[in-house]
Amino acid sequence: MAHHELTTPVTEARVRALRVDDTVTLQGTLFGIRDATQIALFDRGRKTRFDLAGHAVIHTAPNVRRVAPSAEHPTGYAPVCVGTTTSSRMERFTRSLLAQCGVRLIIGKGGLGGASLAAFGELGGAYLAVIGGTAALETTWVEAIEDVDLDDLNPESLWRFRVRDFGPLRVAMDSHGGSVYAAVDAGARGKRAAALAALGVKVR
């Protein structure tokens, strides 16, 4: 249960050092990505001018406010509320994110499945759990929206945030086959019979 302070971009070795139940605090750049962003990149062949190699992405579509561009808000967007969304909808994009874009860390809530876990093992990646529904708190970890690409997809644009002390996040899936979600799911299904017995359900 080690704690890791990571400044992005990170090396494969740093990511492979992460183990389930470790904690991570991120510094530097964090990219925001969502369903429509990944449909555009991986199904429709659109390109981004951002280099995601070694970086962390968070499954998000933030609330933003349009402001006059300034040093503080270079894109003309100020963050209002930045949180996360359910990752499992985007399961089929994990391998492409790692293989084609070189992404090392995926941040989200609710976890990813077996194909993502395999990709983390083969390509060197990890999934970091942030607490869903706690966006007011997470917004205080976001310093600025530094840049944005594919903004016709707004709010599902490809966002580049600058973050400070983003976390602690929990390593919930690692590159060694560890998944908190798979373990909790197996445990819960193991208790199904007891729950049904408590309800007096007769198994026919």
Place this chain on the structure above:
Amino acid sequence: MHIDPKVIETAAKELYIRALKILPDDVKQGFDALAARETSATAKEVLGTMIRNIAVAEETDNLLCQDTGIPIYNVTIGRGVEFGANDGVALKAAIRRGCERATREHPLRSSIVHPLTRHNAHTSCGIGVPVIHIDVADDVEGLKIEMIPKGSGSENNSWLKMAVPAEGTDAVKTFVVDCVLDAGGRTCPPTIVGVGVGGTADLCVHLAKRAAIRPLGTCCADPEGARLESELSAAVNLLGVGPQGLGGDATAFAVHVELAATHITMNPVAVNMQCHSARRASATITPEGVRYGF
């Protein structure tokens, strides 16, 4: 009292913003109760972060969650309200304008798109959205509007099973347990598990939604329904899914059940979940003015 569309419009706007920022007291108390009896260290930490977020949202006047949800307005026409032939149309239009204004003026993320083209008009409105239900009641004074910004993480975990009478109540119980297992951490647990039993297919799903948005601490009006929800509340918290699906005791604040009579050949059951950010706000409009609450 006659309905003034301007008052409705402002209330509809304020309600959307208030609902996104301030959790109802019953949900805050629900968190305290879960945290007090949680035995997993991880889950205690996760619940602690959620409780801290509620305070941060109020201190910074920010949204609790980034998901602005699908806007739902439940309108109850109570005593003393004159409701003429054209008032329903004006009421719906005023609510829609208020919803749009909240989105543009706060601003809020518009989470609403055309279902086929996926075009986002950046108004939080679209075909049939905001969802507006209009009902009547004689135990409400004036006009009551309840606003629910229904988060997609929990809404995506909705199910209907047209069970048959031979499967009995056991089918209902088994279905609820299996839905909680299948949802895992994707619904942002701890959740309020809404269960509809009976009715037609569409009524059953609607009942599940009514159950999911019912305040914590309230019971099903039917004694058999109340007993079922109490048994189910205990059972789903034996599973160990825990907050965020990371393991722990606190899988659900409660299971709520709503019932309707059904056909002799039918035994429908539906599940609709509400995430831990169980947001709702209400406004009661009387000749004295607008009173906001939950």
